[in-house]
Amino acid sequence: MKLWITRPMPPAVEARARADFDAEIRDSNLPLSRDEMHRALTGFDIVVPTLGDLFSADIFAAVPQPRCKLLANFGVGYNHIDVRAALAAGVQVTNTPGAVTDATADIAMTLLLATARRAGEGERLVRSGQWQGWHPTQMLGQHVTGKRVGIVGMGRIGQAIARRCHFGFGMQVAYVARSRKELEFPAEYVPDLPALAASVDFLMLAVPGGAETRHLIDALVLDAMKPSALLINIARGEVVDETALIGALQGGQIAGAGLDVYEFEPEVPAALREMENVTLLPHLGTATEEVRTDMGNMALDNVAAFLNGRPLPNAVTA
Structure with missing residues (x-):
């Protein structure tokens, strides 16, 4: 299964992603464009998005049968994802509570x-x-x-x-x-x-x-x-x-x-x-090497659980 990580991550997280999964890591720190979100839902099985990647209801409406089945959000907040629309489209959502x-x-x-x-x-x-x-x-x-x-x-x-x-x-x-x-x-x-x-x-x-x-x-x-x-x-x-x-x-x-x-x-x-x-401050709330690494690993733990058919550790429900 193909994994897409939508932002550069701390080195340890990128190393684990490449070692454990068929991962592609986007090299831009800008939020996904509409075309990129369409690609996320149609070109990958799992996506690790984050703040600014606006997976709204109309994005899911444009892709009624997405290939993507999991949005493993990097961050505890997930208000940039319409969870109801995601679940209705067959896409599960997770987040990273606790680490932050x-x-x-x-x-x-x-x-x-x-x-x-x-x-x-x-x-x-x-x-x-x-x-x-x-x-x-x-x-x-x-x-x-x-x-x-x-x-x-x-x-x-x-x-x-x-x-x-x-x-x-x-x-x-x-x-x-x-x-x-x-x-x-x-x-x-x-x-x-x-x-x-x-x-x-x-x-x-x-x-x-x-x-x-x-x-x-x-x-x-x-x-x-x-x-x-x-x-x-x-x-x-x-x-x-x-x-x-x-x-x-x-x-x-x-x-x-x-x-x-x-x-x-x-x-x-x-x-x-x-x-x-x-x-x-420029949104520094979780900006330490240790915390961002923990967040990335928590997101990848959700990915691993999904791939192995286990219950998602941090599933988000509507």
Whole structure:
């Protein structure tokens, strides 16, 4: 069976793919074009796609009887794949949960600290050669330790963030989720998102992407936040109404934001790029050698299970 991997991978993953499978590895880091997605479904038995490879319902409609029988997604998020349409076409879908949890939580804390302590602004000041030395009121930011943090979504990543906030920084944790969670640390369950937003110093997003969470953070939620509050997003860009966020930042409704994802990435609005109180990262959530290798191996574990007729370790259902 022929396997197509749609992006270059860490060396260990590419070596395993070539050794264990009849694999072709695409040499571009750009998302698949429509023609390439058609080729993926008609020319290969298994495809390892990733973020940006938009396997939408109309792609499956154009290939009603695909040769491809498995999309072994590289990544925990799979909102770029219409899972219902895939399954209806006889194509199974898997993802790579677990491998990304700690690295993504670490980036959430990186963004929180960098934004609260104005680290990006300070680094730009030093690099510009304009820093004139220490003084008592220079670049005063926000203290993080002991503050109240609100976490939107308390799955694996949300819990990993909350654990760091509680045990590492002595923060008071509150959260909103579909249901109350049994946790190993104190955390207040707040069922109403605007109420949570109004009560915290930092609002951190850790929900999956998709239709259910698109623009979950809208003008109503942003209006509810304190003027001193920060928004941190390591989830998916479309979870935040980017236009509303820009308006809230420009109007002083919130104090700042730390973003690793964007609604229309890789496009980042000039308005965000020009704000000193916004920390911007290029979707680095899982960007460590170890984690990306683990993700690749997890995707290939799904491929191996499929080829050997075993249950898929990380099957995604509609």
